Amino acid sequence: MFYNIAHIVVGILWRLWFRLEFYGLENVPKEGGFIFCCNHISGLDPTIVCLGVPRKYKLRFMGKAELFEVPFLKHIIRWLGVFPVSRGTGDTTAISTAADIIAKGGVLGIFPEGTRSPDGSLLRFKSGLSLIASQTKADIFPCAITYTQGKKFRSRVIVNYGPVIPYQSLGFSTGAPRELKEATRIVQAAVEHLKAQHQPALPAPKEE
DSSP, X not given: OHHHHHHHHHHHHHHHHSEEEEEOGGGSOSSOOEEEEEOOOOTTHXXXXXXXXXXXXXXXXXXXXXXXXXTTHHHHHHHTTOEEEOTXXXXXXXXXXXXXXXXXXXXXXXXXXXXXXXXXXXXXXXXXHHHHHHHHTOOEEEEEEEEEEEXXXXXEEEEEEOOOBOGGGGOOSSOOHHHHHHHHHHHHHHHHHHHTTTOOOOOOOOOO
């Protein structure tokens, strides 16, 4: 209930504040049980990119464990379905939670860069995304978000949803590290491609 209300309220709020543009909505899977991944620029990202995903899926993101130590905020994000992950520790509890979400037909949200990009450029993806995909046999739904003028009032925000990457195309057979690395590369390339779409044209060079 809280998630549905928040989804509606946030949708109204951000549509008033930003000029939101959503592309590729036809690519949104018809059923749950997949992994949603996106580049990460701002703390606002989860509340914006989820607007193109049906509320019935209740998109659940991994959040760094430190967020759950902040008074009040920890309660809000839990109500929204965010669950903690201890970065860089091989958090098996978080992986188990992720697998359970997918198995029950939910949608797992991951920012595979592991942190926010300071300048908007795409950072190297971590292998945790591929590890979860290999264990759950879940498809991956890629997305890219761009703030063309920062986060000021009525600035343009572009969200591109890409075609689903089927589990079978990720090349898993044994789950060896090289397979995880290659699967991660495939997903990062897909997000990179989405990020390059519908970008504002660069101004023409001034004549001297």
